[in-house]
Amino acid sequence: MSAKKIFDKEVTRRQFLKVTGKGVAGLAASTSLLNLFGLTKAEAESGAVSVMATADGVLVANGARCTGCQRCEVNCTLLNDGKAMPYISRVKVLRNYYHGNDGKEGGIFGSFDYTPDTCHQCEDPACLKACPMGAISVRESDGVRVIDKDKCVGCGACARACPYGMPTIDPETNKSTKCVACGFCAANCPCGALKIVKWEDVAAAMA
Amino acid sequence: MYAWTGKILRLNMTTKTATIEDNKYCKEYLGGQGLADRIIYDEVPTGTHPQDDASKIVIAAGTLCGTGAACSGRTSVALMSAFTEVPTIVDAHMGGNMAPQIKFSGYDAIIVEGKADAPTWVKIHNDEVSFEDASGVWGLGTRKTTEILNQEAGPEYCVCAIGPAGENLVNDSIIVNSMCHAAGAGSGAVFGSKKLKAIVIHGTKSVAVADPMKTLELQQYQLRELIGVNNNHVQPSNQQSWNEFVGATRWQGGPGKMWGEAIGGPLDTGEQKPGDINAIGMRNHTINFFMGNDDIAFKHTVKTGGCYSCPIRCFPDLHFDALKEYGTQYNTATCMTLMHTGDYYNGHINDFVDPGDGALTLGSHIQWLMDDYGVWCGYGDLDYTFAYCMKNDIFKQKLSAEEYAEIPWALQEAGDPQWANEMVSRIATKKGEFGRVLGLGSLWTAKEWGFPDSFWNEATGTYFNFKKGYIRHHSSESFGQVGGLVNIVFNRDSMCHTHQNCLGNGLPYDIVKGVLEEKFGEGCADKTACYTPMNPAKAKFAKWSIVRNNVHDSLALCNWVWPMTFSPMKERGYKGDTALEAKLLTAVTGEEWTEESVDFVGERIMQLQRAMTALELNSKNLRADHDGVSDWVFDRDPDKAAFTEGTTKLDRADWETALDLYYEEWGWDKATGIPTRATLEKFNLADLADKLEAAGLLPA
Ligand code: SF4
Ligand code: SF4
Ligand code: SF4
Ligand code: SF4
Numbered sequence: 044m045s046a047k048k049i050f051d052k053e054v055t056r057r058q059f060l061k062v063t064g065k066g067v068a069g070l071a072a073s074t075s076l077l078n079l080f081g082l083t084k085a086e087a088e089s090g091a092v093s094v095m096a097t098a099d100g101v102l103v104a105n106g107a108r109c110t111g112c113q114r115c116e117v118n119c120t121l122l123n124d125g126k127a128m129p130y131i132s133r134v135k136v137l138r139n140y141y142h143g144n145d146g147k148e149g150g151i152f153g154s155f156d157y158t159p160d161t162c163h164q165c166e167d168p169a170c171l172k173a174c175p176m177g178a179i180s181v182r183e184s185d186g187v188r189v190i191d192k193d194k195c196v197g198c199g200a201c202a203r204a205c206p207y208g209m210p211t212i213d214p215e216t217n218k219s220t221k222c223v224a225c226g227f228c229a230a231n232c233p234c235g236a237l238k239i240v241k242w243e244d245v246a247a248a249m250a
Numbered sequence: 251m252y253a254w255t256g257k258i259l260r261l262n263m264t265t266k267t268a269t270i271e272d273n274k275y276c277k278e279y280l281g282g283q284g285l286a287d288r289i290i291y292d293e294v295p296t297g298t299h300p301q302d303d304a305s306k307i308v309i310a311a312g313t314l315c316g317t318g319a320a321c322s323g324r325t326s327v328a329l330m331s332a333f334t335e336v337p338t339i340v341d342a343h344m345g346g347n348m349a350p351q352i353k354f355s356g357y358d359a360i361i362v363e364g365k366a367d368a369p370t371w372v373k374i375h376n377d378e379v380s381f382e383d384a385s386g387v388w389g390l391g392t393r394k395t396t397e398i399l400n401q402e403a404g405p406e407y408c409v410c411a412i413g414p415a416g417e418n419l420v421n422d423s424i425i426v427n428s429m430c431h432a433a434g435a436g437s438g439a440v441f442g443s444k445k446l447k448a449i450v451i452h453g454t455k456s457v458a459v460a461d462p463m464k465t466l467e468l469q470q471y472q473l474r475e476l477i478g479v480n481n482n483h484v485q486p487s488n489q490q491s492w493n494e495f496v497g498a499t500r501w502q503g504g505p506g507k508m509w510g511e512a513i514g515g516p517l518d519t520g521e522q523k524p525g526d527i528n529a530i531g532m533r534n535h536t537i538n539f540f541m542g543n544d545d546i547a548f549k550h551t552v553k554t555g556g557c558y559s560c561p562i563r564c565f566p567d568l569h570f571d572a573l574k575e576y577g578t579q580y581n582t583a584t585c586m587t588l589m590h591t592g593d594y595y596n597g598h599i600n601d602f603v604d605p606g607d608g609a610l611t612l613g614s615h616i617q618w619l620m621d622d623y624g625v626w627c628g629y630g631d632l633d634y635t636f637a638y639c640m641k642n643d644i645f646k647q648k649l650s651a652e653e654y655a656e657i658p659w660a661l662q663e664a665g666d667p668q669w670a671n672e673m674v675s676r677i678a679t680k681k682g683e684f685g686r687v688l689g690l691g692s693l694w695t696a697k698e699w700g701f702p703d704s705f706w707n708e709a710t711g712t713y714f715n716f717k718k719g720y721i722r723h724h725s726s727e728s729f730g731q732v733g734g735l736v737n738i739v740f741n742r743d744s745m746c747h748t749h750q751n752c753l754g755n756g757l758p759y760d761i762v763k764g765v766l767e768e769k770f771g772e773g774c775a776d777k778t779a780c781y782t783p784m785n786p787a788k789a790k791f792a793k794w795s796i797v798r799n800n801v802h803d804s805l806a807l808c809n810w811v812w813p814m815t816f817s818p819m820k821e822r823g824y825k826g827d828t829a830l831e832a833k834l835l836t837a838v839t840g841e842e843w844t845e846e847s848v849d850f851v852g853e854r855i856m857q858l859q860r861a862m863t864a865l866e867l868n869s870k871n872l873r874a875d876h877d878g879v880s881d882w883v884f885d886r887d888p889d890k891a892a893f894t895e896g897t898t899k900l901d902r903a904d905w906e907t908a909l910d911l912y913y914e915e916w917g918w919d920k921a922t923g924i925p926t927r928a929t930l931e932k933f934n935l936a937d938l939a940d941k942l943e944a945a946g947l948l949p950a
Contacts, residue, residue: 089514107513110531110554110563117318117559121462127317128456129354137347138406141428142397146405151429152393154580155552155567156513215456233473233531233561234554 052186055246056096062249067094075248079240081105091156095163100241102229106158109236111140111151115159115228122227124213124220131211133222134237135160159237162209162222164188170221173204178219187224195219252460253313253838254281258289259357259379261372263444264364268372268379273358278934280848281358282312282349282806283341284855286328289361290339291858291938296865299337300330300436301419301443303365309410309449310359311349312806314831316457317465317838320472321808323558325349327433329440331741332421333628333691333719338741338866339859342424343803345557345565346431347408354453366445373403374451384447389414391622392426395448403450411448412438413624415678419443420689422626422677430565430582430617431557434626435742460840468834473527473561476814476826478755479534480564480584481747484818485756487539492523494820497756500564502535502548510549511569517553524818531563536584538566543606550610555582562811570611572602576667578618587620587627588613593637594673600665608665616670623678628691629743631721632677634712635692638705645684648699653682693719707881714738716878724750726883727898730781731908732774734900735792738877739856741863747809748795748802753778755816761824765816766791769828780895783904789911794849801831801852854933856916857925861938864924864947873909873923919949 062076063069070076071087080103086092091106116132129137139157143149149156168188171179178194179201181187190201190210197217201210210221229237254276260269279285286308298304307329314322325348330337352360355376369384382402387395396409403409408427415423416438423438441447459465478484483499490504503519510516519532531554538547550570554563565582573579591599591613599608620627627633639645646654657676661669676685687698692713696705706713714722714737723744725737729752737744752762752775759777766775771787802809814826828845835843860872869875884892884902892901900908913920917929926949930939942948 083515083517085515086513086517091513107517107553110556110567112531112556112560112563113558114318114561117316118466120456121318121459121466124456125459125462126456127459128454129350130454130456140406141400142405151555151567151582152396154513154569155555155582214454231470231473231527233527233529234563235528235532 052242055242055249058249059101059245060096063094063096067092070094073249076245079244079248081235081238091158093158093161095161100239101245102161102224103238103240104159104161105236105238106156108234109136109157109159110234111136111157112233113137113140115232115237118231119228122225123223128213128215131213131220133162133209133220134228135209160207160209161237162224163207164222164224169204169206170201170210173200175200179221185224188221189223190219190221192218251276252458252840253317253835255353255356255358255457257357258359258361259355259374260361260363261379262364263362263366263370263446266366266370266381270357270377276313276358278851279855280313280801280804280851281315282310282324282326283328283800283803284851285359285804286310286326287339287341287855287858287862289359290328290330291862293361293363294330297337298330300332300440305330305440305443306361306363307437307440308359308361309348309352310806311352311357312804314805314807314834314838315349316353317459317834318469318559319465319807319834319838320469320477321557321560321562321811322806323347323350323560324803324806324808325352325427325433326803326806327425327435327437329435329437332436332439333693334741335693335719336866339862340435340740340742341803342433342435342437343745344425344427344431344433345560345808346428347558348410348427348431348451349806350558351408351451351453353457354455355451356453356455360449362441362444362446365443369445369447371399371448371450372446374449376453376455384445387447388417392624393429393622399448399450404452407450407452409448409450412441412446413622413678414675415439415624415626415689416442417447418678418680420625420678420680421691421694422628422632422689424621424624424626426621426624430621432621432626434628436626438624438626459838461837464837465834468830468837470527472814472830473530474525475819475822476817476830477530477561477811478816478818480536480562480810481755482751482811482814482816482826483755484816484824486522486533487756490521490523493818495756495758498539498754499756500536500539501533501756502538503533507535507545507548509551509553511552513552527561530561534562534564535566536564537568537588537610540585540589541610543610546604546607546610549604552580557808560808560811564810568614570602570614572611573615573667576615576671578615578667581614581618583614583617586630587617587633590627590630590633591616593633594670595662595665596637596640598663598665612665612667612670615667616674619670619674623674625674625678625689629721629723631692631719631743632688634721635695636688638701639699644699648687649683653684656682657684691719692721693717711882711886713880714883716880726900727778728753729791730776730788730898731784731900731905732788732792732795734879734883734905735789735908735912736795738879739796739860745809746795746799748798748813749791751810752815757816757824762816765825770794779898781893781898781900783893783901784908784911786911789908789915792912793915796856797849797852799852800855801848804851804855805831805835807831854935857930857933857935858938860916860918860925861930861935861942864942865945868945868947870947871922871924873913873921877909877923879905922949924949
């Protein structure tokens with residue numbers, strides 16, 4: 044990937060963050076972005092949608108479309124860990140599934156409101172800063188925050204530091220897992236509830 | 251070991267101990283139903299009543315469970331039945347999230363035995379098992395119980411609970427997980443008799459997969475090219491940009507078909523082209539298929555839901571403002587009970603908000619209560635029995651004057667939701683004769699209240715099996731003799747959908763016939779109500795339907811979606827791939843499995859069940875004692891002759907031929923329908939042959 048492209052990405056990313064600065068509802072003003080993300084205005088305003096500006100593109104998680112099949116969790120680990128182990132998935136649905144993201148009104152025992160949790164690929168990642176081994180770094184090629192398995196000692200500092208509870212220590216390997224923005228969960232979500240939209244397309248929609 | 255965990259968890263409720271044992275049956279029985287049935291045979295003495303001290307219940311996960319295979323979230327349960335004449339082996343199944351959590355905790359199955367002296371719930375997290383005091387949740391419905399136990403254990407735990415019906419040992423009771431996924435057949439009463447309120451489980455282990463990339467590749471192949479919707483329906487019920495055919499199918503989604511109450515406003519389910527994995531979950535809407543009525547069910551849909559790892563989402567999540575005051579406004583369900591509002595309300599159904607929304611709204615309310623109180627409908631057995639009692643004034647005749655007067659029938663006549671609360675709670679708590687008798691199941695209700703044989707024989711076509719206490723489940727109305735033969739082998743309603751999934755899938759009959767004849771031979775699949783006499787191809791089709799059903803319940807894949815007999819793709823000539831189960835099993839286990847070797851296990855499971863049934867009935871002749879069929883099968887449409895156009899009636903003499911050919915396919919003695927020693931030995935079931943012989947039941 045060329046330096047030019049990364050630079051473009053950064054510009055787009057900043058522009059995008061400005062639009063969504065006050066949360067997802069900011070999106071509602073941009074018809075072209077809504078179309079690109081496959082969202083309606085009402086969905087964007089409902090609180091069921093999360094939009095993450097990741098290094099690779101925008102990760103859209105739409106709770107209105109998520110039907111709780113948990114296929115994303117198992118697919119994530121089959122691809123990235125070579126085994127089926129939802130517990131260490133980097134996208135997390137089960138914990139919100141029964142009683143909602145806040146554990147109260149939503150979920151299948153409530154109003155059916157629940158949204159998959161995804162890694163935010165934070166601008167200033169708490170996981171990276173917490174790691175005593177320097178195992179988490181920003182991948183040069185695409186800016187994704189990744190874990191160097193050789194350096195990771197499974198201390199769990201990243202998991203504790205992450206404000207969204209995303210990294211999980213795999214008890215079978217004693218290594219941390221976090222999202223590498225591979226997009227596999229999204230590509231295989233049967234309901235189109237997860238989407239990774241490339242920065243190039245976002246740039247076009249904002250032009 | 252790949253795919254299997256190789257371990258079984260035994261919960262002894264008497265001693266409150268948990269032990270972990272090896273699973274010695276992985277290859278021979280695969281898992282799920284096969285494993286559970288075998289354990290019951292090994293450990294529960296013939297004739298044990300399900301609520302006796304010696305009774306056990308096995309809750310099993312399948313081989314493919316947890317591997318990410320599509321529709322692999324189902325749980326198989328094996329137990330003895332109370333709703334039949336004598337206790338017999340029955341299986342029950344639930345979707346939801348139980349089986350995967352068993353697997354991720356490190357087990358292929360859980361055996362529950364013994365009896366606790368006080369209400370108990372069991373918490374399982376991997377190897378950590380604890381027996382907890384359930385006195386605080388005893389008496390509560392399954393929803394409140396789940397809420398409380400999730401607060402104690404953690405929000406990610408799967409709670410599999412009983413309601414008051416199970417606690418009160420009602421024959422027609424369920425265990426239920428994830429809001430609405432229930433296993434019936436009296437499983438609730440087995441839990442109840444053991445004072446087991448709930449199993450609460452969350453696992454954080456992995457399921458090892460031999461070839462993860464191949465597994466993913468096969469899944470993508472299935473999702474792109476093979477899968478349709480529930481019941482293997484493969485063409486939509488509406489014209490989209492791509493489909494050649496439009497059928498009356500469960501594929502209800504499409505452009506302009508909206509989830510009317512979606513979060514953030516109505517959501518268009520949109521185009522659902524085969525190959526577009528991200529649209530598969532928008533296709534299915536079973537309730538809308540049944541209800542029709544101007545897409546009334548779509549209007550009340552928030553989103554859809556369903557079992558773990560299933561892309562089809564056959565449970566619509568519904569919302570009804572009008573039910574808020576009853577606390578039942580959010581509900582999720584697929585078909586039964588919800589479709590039978592009229593039975594419970596004796597036709598007294600009024601609109602709530604929109605014209606024609608009464609049956610759906612009230613039906614959802616009843617369903618909610620059934621799952622919460624933990625009452626089993628027996629695939630409509632209870633609904634039908636109840637409607638029969640109403641129609642024939644049985645309650646007036648059989649209940650005492652005081653009890654009859656005390657029941658608020660006015661609520662029923664007013665179409666008041668509160669009637670359902672009255673009815674369901676009475677059954678769940680065995681209140682009065684009304685509650686006690688209705689919950690026994692149709693056979694015992696008929697006995698206690700002296701129903702005439704016409705109850706079973708009536709031309710409404712409800713009970714295919716004569717005086718057995720279970721209802722037809724896609725019998726002779728589904729491919730004639732084929733569906734009929736499928737219905738005679740189990741000890742409860744036949745939950746086999748293999749054959750049924752080939753019917754009404756949206757493809758023209760000629761295509762369906764072509765695909766099936768390639769598999770089973772000419773004449774295997776008659777057009778509905780254009781039946782022909784019995785032939786060997788039909789016997790093969792019927793047998794394969796059962797065999798594959800057993801395979802699915804053991805792997806455990808959903809037999810409402812599998813096998814992939816058909817495909818939505820014109821490019822494939824609409825032909826599916828019935829070897830996919832074997833291919834997936836090979837990929838996840840790293841062992842070579844073929845369609846034939848997988849089906850061999852499916853057949854073994856039937857042979858085991860059949861021999862167990864002969865022992866349980868102490869029958870020398872299952873043909874006479876077990877496989878009897880009600881008169882309506884042959885006598886319906888009196889003006890028409892069998893095998894003429896416009897009737898699904900069968901012919902008595904032809905049915906005898908059908909049994910002959912069917913038994914021959916299975917390797918059962920023609921005269922008695924009992925497996926021969928040679929057959930049992932072929933399936934490594936010599937021990938069953940010995941036992942039958944010792945009991946004097948083995949065919950000569
Ligand atoms: S795969 Fe999609 S629909 Fe299924 S749980 Fe994940 S986000 Fe939700
Ligand atoms: S793991 Fe947590 S802290 Fe790290 S980038 Fe993801 S969301 Fe941010
Ligand atoms: S678990 Fe690994 S990646 Fe996380 S903080 Fe510890 S060493 Fe770093
Ligand atoms: S993008 Fe890849 S790594 Fe991240 S959650 Fe999805 S599948 Fe897992």
